[in-house]
Amino acid sequence: MEGERLDLTALDPSTDGAHWEGLIAAILQRAGPELASRSERGTVLSLLGNWAWPVLAAASLVALLSGGALTLLQPQEAFGTVLQSLRLSEPVSLWLEDGGPITTGDVLTALDDGVRE
Amino acid sequence: MPMRETDEVLVGRARSGDTQAYDVLVRRYLRSAYAVALSVVMEPADAEDVAQDAFIAALERLDSCQPDRFAAWLMKIVRNRAISLQRRRRVRRSEPLEWAVDLKGPGDPGTDLDRTRLRQRLLEAMSGLPDRQREVLLLHDLEGWRHREIGDALGMKEGTVRYTLFQARRAVRERLGVEETRKEE
Numbered sequence: 001m002e003g004e005r006l007d008l009t010a011l012d013p014s015t016d017g018a019h020w021e022g023l024i025a026a027i028l029q030r031a032g033p034e035l036a037s038r039s040e041r042g043t044v045l046s047l048l049g050n051w052a053w054p055v056l057a058a059a060s061l062v063a064l065l066s067g068g069a070l071t072l073l074q075p076q077e078a079f080g081t082v083l084q085s086l087r088l089s090e091p092v093s094l095w096l097e098d099g100g101p102i103t104t105g106d107v108l109t110a111l112d113d114g115v116r117e
Numbered sequence: 118m119p120m121r122e123t124d125e126v127l128v129g130r131a132r133s134g135d136t137q138a139y140d141v142l143v144r145r146y147l148r149s150a151y152a153v154a155l156s157v158v159m160e161p162a163d164a165e166d167v168a169q170d171a172f173i174a175a176l177e178r179l180d181s182c183q184p185d186r187f188a189a190w191l192m193k194i195v196r197n198r199a200i201s202l203q204r205r206r207r208v209r210r211s212e213p214l215e216w217a218v219d220l221k222g223p224g225d226p227g228t229d230l231d232r233t234r235l236r237q238r239l240l241e242a243m244s245g246l247p248d249r250q251r252e253v254l255l256l257h258d259l260e261g262w263r264h265r266e267i268g269d270a271l272g273m274k275e276g277t278v279r280y281t282l283f284q285a286r287r288a289v290r291e292r293l294g295v296e297e298t299r300k301e302e
Contacts, residue, residue, distance in 0.1 A: 006286055008259040010235040013161065014148055023165055027143050027172050028136070034176050039134025 128184035131176065143172055146188060150195045152260045156251035157199035158206075159244055161236070167202055171195040189270040196252075242292035243285075250285035257282055 014020040122141065130138035147168060154167035171194045175182070182190045243251050252271065256262040257278075262270075264278045273281070 004286070006254070006258045006289060008239060008255065010232050011155065011161070011239055011255070011259055012148070013151055013165065020147075023169065024140075024143055024147065027147070027169050028140060030169070030173050031139060031176050032136075034173070035131075035134045035136050035139060037134070038132065041134070 123185075124187040125184040128179065128182060128187050132179050139176065142187070146191055147172070149188070149256060149260045149262065150191060152255035153192050153195045153252055154199045156243075156255050157196060157248055158203055159240055159251075163202060163206075164199070167199045168195060171198050174198070188266070192270045238293065239289070242289045245292065246285055246288055250281055250288070253278055253281045254285040254289070258286075 009015065013023070122138075124142070124145075127138040127142050131142060150168035150171055151164050154171070155161065155164035158164050158167060171191065175191050175194050178194075243254070246254070249271070253267055253273075256267050256270070257264070264275045264282075267273070268275045268278045271278075
């Protein structure tokens with residue numbers, strides 16, 4: 001269907017080996033700064049990664065253990081302390097401590113409380 | 118025999134600034150990039166410039182490339198750059214294209230001259246084809262890409278690639294034939 005291949009070797013620039021290699025060299029030379037910057041970026045990121053990940057992992061572990069300890073040892077008290085430290089308005093703190101469903105009346109009370117403040 | 122690394126692996130390494138990986142990509146796709154550029158600008162020196170610029174642009178934007186689609190992505194950059202150059206050139210000059218090609222490097226002057234003439238004839242014969250036909254013809258007959266690869270890179274069905282190739286070859290042969298007849302007269 002497509003007929004015989006045309007001989008287009010006269011259009012092939014790579015037949016002039018020296019010229020072709022020169023073209024490749026020119027591309028690589030122009031690409032040099034970008035490649036160097038990418039390589040540098042990679043090194044900086046890997047260096048950061050080398051110390052950042054263990055530190056972050058340790059911090060997460062400490063946070064998890066502390067939270068767990070607080071909840072297990074004095075669940076209600078600890079939760080109350082956390083809520084107090086968040087300085088939420090009284091009705092909101094009460095809902096959270098109560099743990100029950102929030103009614104429309106609760107929302108209106110909270111809004112009223114916010115307006116008065 | 119060393120294993121041929123996939124584009125995916127090479128792109129990943131080039132992203133991290135690996136010069137050797139980028140070198141392999143350039144060597145693997147420079148001829149194809151040149152063929153696509155030539156199909157648009159129809160001037161060998163300009164096609165080389167376009168291919169060169171496209172490789173630099175591709176490196177700068179390498180993070181946005183889907184590594185396993187590198188070839189298609191690169192060819193798109195080449196085509197866009199070639200079209201852009203073509204537009205600028207049309208604005209700059211309105212006279213027809215000059216087919217003069219400088220002879221570079223040492224070699225047999227007679228052979229070089231024959232080659233230059235042949236190249237000129239081929240380019241002239243191809244100049245009347247639509248861009249898409251030229252692109253398919255060059256990627257297949259010059260670069261040796263398979264129909265599936267061309268279809269993948271140009272967003273065409275394999276059957277359409279085959280038919281486009283057929284049309285392009287027929288048109289070029291006709292033009293070359295007409296030229297021969299004129300010369301004989």
